Amino acid sequence: MSRANMSRIFRRSQSKGNDSSKSLTPPKLENCQNGWKEESDPDKLDPAKVRFDVFCNHWCQIQNTIFKNNSTSGLHRFHSSKVSPDEVQSVINYMRQLVMLLIDEDPPGDGDIGIILKFTNQENLFEKMFVWGEQIGEHAEDMKHELLRSYEMILAQAKQPVLFQDRILNPLLQLLLACWESCSEVLEPQLILLLHQLCVSLTKDQALLEYFFQASPSKGPAKFLLFSLLIPFIHREGSLGQQARDALLLCVSASQEAEHIAKYISESTNLCPVLAGGLGALYSRLPRKLDIQAEHWHCLTDEDVAKTPELIMFLNSLEFCNAVVQVAHPVVSEQLIRYFHDGFLVPVVGPALHQFSAGAWSNFFRKGDVPPNDEITAATAYVELFLKSVTDPRLMKVFLAYICRGWHDNNKIMDSFLTRISSNSKLCLVTMSLMYTLINLNCEDVMMDLVFRYLIPCNHIMASQRRAILDVNYIGSSAHKFLSLIPNFCTSKLVPKFVYSLDSSGSSLEGQVSPRSVHLGERGRVLFQSSQEDLIGDNSLNASRNSILGELEEYNTSLLEYLEDARDGIDKCSRGCQTWSLPYDGVHPPPLMLSPDVDVLRTPSSGGSRLTSPLYTPRHFDGTPFSQKGLRSSESNGRSSSKKGRKRELLADETSSPVQSKSSSPGTLTSTIEEILCLDLGNIKNVDISDVNLADIFQGEKLNILTMEEDFKKKEKTGSNLGFPGSLNITHHKDISVSSDSAFSSTNSPTNDTGGPEKLQNAHRGSSDAIWSNHHEGRRNGSPQNPKHQMEMEQTLRSPISSQSSLREVDEPSVFYMYDSDYETYQGNGQLGTTRECFSDEADEILMALGYDLDKSSPYQERGDSQNFSRLSFTENGFNGDESLTFSQQLQSPGGDTLYSSDSSRTSSPDHKNFRRSLDNGGHDVSGTPVPSKSSQENRKGGQTLLPLTITPRAQYNGSFNSKHMSSAPPYSPVGISRGLPDTGPLLNIIFKKLEGMMQNSLYMNLLLTGIITRMTYYPHPLLRSFLLNTNMVFQPSVKALTQVLMSVKNNLENYAATVSDWDSKLLKAKQYLWARECGQSIQRERSVTLLEGRDKVHARSRSGSQLVTPEKRKTSIGGFFRIGSKRKSALKSSEKHKLAAIGESTSPGSASKAGEYESVKTKNAVYAAVIFEEFLKELAATCQEHAVGLLEDFEQV
């Protein structure tokens, strides 16, 4: 219907509407009777007329009933108090008839409406019904119900544009309004049904939506009733909730085209807060601890989800959020994402991941120990599940950004995860599973944060090797190396299997190859079957060993399957990474360009948009003068806010109250819908929360959140009022780190700082936008962007400082070291107070990022010697082990300036030492510059308590200053370069460390560990690939190569195996167990149990099993092990126990002593480790080879 028509109707109804107030005129009985009389004419019996007449008749009957007692003409009101149930029922029945007739009426086809509809309008039928319904007292509900139902039917089935009739629409609105004010439970389903139908109708017709949108009732809190009515239902379970969500989703998607509706949704409704808050509330209902029986459990599977209704509900809501983000107008989506972050991720997920139960804490005395907390385990598993459930790129982005870069209580969340991996518990398994999920996402930003930013500077290799990064090992020497690391007791070494399973398909290879074996060479000399006795015939083994060996051979996995796996994996990964912006080959991005906080966030999946990454601010606890007083005064003194990170703190602390930190109180989940609704978002004023009743939303259930103590709640509120706006403001802005700007570039005029961190942020945002904007358009193909990007970078680099441009071309290791931006930023400015360029100076930022001195030429040209820098390692200093601490102190300290004067380059190290000493003393700095003010000193001291030790444990791992500290602390010099020994980042460090201890790890731990490593090897990017797979690379002494680690594992295994008496038989049993597990899909549980009861039968069974070339065989690769295993968490419980028992019995000498048990556990672990190790090596070799061959992909795209 066109707008003209609509307005015509509107006007028409308006003219008529004057008299359609609540007081109704007495019915025009004459009309009815006339109509009735006409009926008697025999020749006017056409069906339409008949229907019309019946309609009129019914209506008369109704009116008779309604106005029964209305004999006096002056009375305009119904006399409702004496309405009997029968009367109501009769009215209802008649109504039904009327509705049916109305529905069935066909429009006459000339744009006009049918006579019944006209009549309805004339008579103002619905309004009368509604008004009457309101007034009949105790039957009002029934009437309402009937009206709701009628409307629903009309909307669904009417053939005419019913809703455009004002006289039908208005009563509908009034009805809805009435329901808004009070809606009983009985009415709810019908209401939701109606609303759903309404939404369906609305979305079909944009004009109608507009019309509806404008036809708002004059009273009532919400302009757009629809939302207000639906929102309370979105978190319900069951079909009610589902319908409400669907309806809302329709509305939201309709808003995509209509900007004003989108604005309305974002500004005047509380859809987003409720959604996000609801997530928090639903989360709080999830079981705190998961009852995990199986040893191999490490993530939540579909079965687990199905068993937990709360989880289903949560996932429904999460899915809904996802859907809303996807279909809504960007304004709404962004708002929702922001709420998701601030209302769910930060207050709920963050604390959940760090909650320590009271008891656990006390047991842990040493720093860095991770209390094996069931709750955290559950939380981590949930987070992983959520991660897997989110599909919308924007939502995923904010989620990932939070996980990778978010802070909680001054800990980086990722740091917590990485710390937990080092433990040895269920928590470790779950966390590793989460890491696997993250790595498996093919997300450039995630990989950048986790891995690439430590590899990009290429410190881990000798400078001469940097060209070797691009090498692909065509001759198979890497593969050979890996295979050669197979321990001697494994038969794979001697008897490789190259057998395809019968059902393998999709490989381009099998066209030539018979299913069972690979033929190679004309004479078939290298034909492989499942065993080759002639190769091992020469070994001097006794007969029994031979037989065991022979059996062991049966269990050899086919290398070809690993090859296929590798090919698949690499293929998928390559495809997933097609939209990455950089090839990470050591040349792009150039090592010089490293800035650990480069905001190159983008995900590959949707050719995506750039993440407007929220600033994840470390929340400083109260009690740190630094956080509150220091920065503020520093600002007023014009003290510099040093690095971006400092800037973060600055802003965070300025806006967040200390109480904010309470949000992470242990043991409770803190977000409530009310809290969220109290958020004062920038453009949302006075969000009316009165219409959202928590009790309604959750049907009055008792939630954790509702049972919080009063004072805590209050604190939350106050805290949130201060904190959230601040955080939200911050989060609006791109991560200032785009160019890892130095703090100095932050402001021009120090004194203006206090007034407007926002402004700065905004400015910065603008600049960072500009910088990276070109990056993000259509990055389907990485290559066109690269030159553009490079060009852009170069332009910005060149513009202000032409003299510096030459430095870029210097490709010397020494040049690395001149990029030491924290020092950079101190130069020339005398006191700390002087802040430098306006934050918005993008060129400056980039330059800062690159470590170029804006004020003077780089002092680092002289200091080509890396030694100077290594002496800067703070590990030996006298501080309380908190390296980041010292660094920030340095930043604050006025003495920092002296570090950069170019003439003092030679004396840099003594300066540093002096400096440190001076800091120790809290005295003045080396150069003798008097400390500007006492407050600075205070700040410095205060700063000592600045960052709670968070990451010191990691320092243990590589024994050197962990550059990771740097990235967590504000400064972010090239990671690891000048801070001690080269390093490949915490993730890789931890993984390798665990790998080294493979023999002590449990089976499942090893499976996950090797799974993670293998997944990382699938990345085709040269930096990572060469680091992991290039066995010819020479690394820096402090960096361990994968082959080194594997070699040590091999030695350990071989040494240990020599001490165990019947190693081979144990090995055999382990393999049998694992095989049986894998093939367990085809074996019933009962059968597998019986398998073990007769141990001697096992051999027979498994031998036949191994000859069976079934599809299951494909899953014998390691990935398959744990993929399958996790799915069958419950199915194999008892059988596993049996098997484990079987193996355990065979290994222990029979004594029940603790030592014996320990031994058996140790042996068991070692045996399994050996099995996994062997397979892992094959996997690596296969991956090497597939990478070599895989370059087919590269040039086919050209």
Added chain:
Amino acid sequence: MMEKNNSGIKKKLPSTPQNGEEVVASPLKAVRMTVSSPEGPLAAYGPFFLEYALMSEYNLLRKQRLPGLYVVPSAKTPLHWFGVLFIRQGIYQEGVFKFDLNIPENYPDGDCPKLTFTPPVFHPMVNPLTGELEVQRTFSKWRRSSNHIWQVLLFARRVFYRIDTAEPLNEEAATLYDKDLDSFKVKVHECVQSIKEHLYDPCDSDDDHAIAFSPWEETVHGNVKLSILNNRKEEVGGK
């Protein structure tokens, strides 16, 4: 395991023929010869390495996009490659030379592959009886880390542009070239013509992948020609 067809359609003009000795950059001086000879512990994996090495070689070759050169491995063994060389300029212009490339079984540790023209081509470096091209001198010692099969093929191609008569296998050709260039050209022309005449002879190899020529058929080849002329990127597959 090898690819069945060679996407020769997309060949571009190369840069000037490079020095065959220039190799893929491999800065590693100390290449550890860890791949063992057949007696080593991983001997049994030999075929695996061999196959993959050959695959990589083939891929490398494809990456080189040597013009006028089409190669496909045999259906029976990856150690035998069929190829055809089209010479488009110079004395051997219009030459269509089919060849066989035989890779030794102990590749990459053995000798360099053998390239045999079928039928033999009149060229100083080609043995007139067997059709074998003299590659041994150029690749005197096959270094696995720096030598690749594409280099051999590049050499084979170059041989027809830059004729080297030192130590010839075909004395007659060599002397003719040195002394009487015109008659050399005549002989070459004869050879080229005779090869062309026999081009459509049925192939005597029973290998599925052997290269055979058939006369132009519009229905079959017309589309290909169209796409080449229009320089479209789509794959014209499955003929």
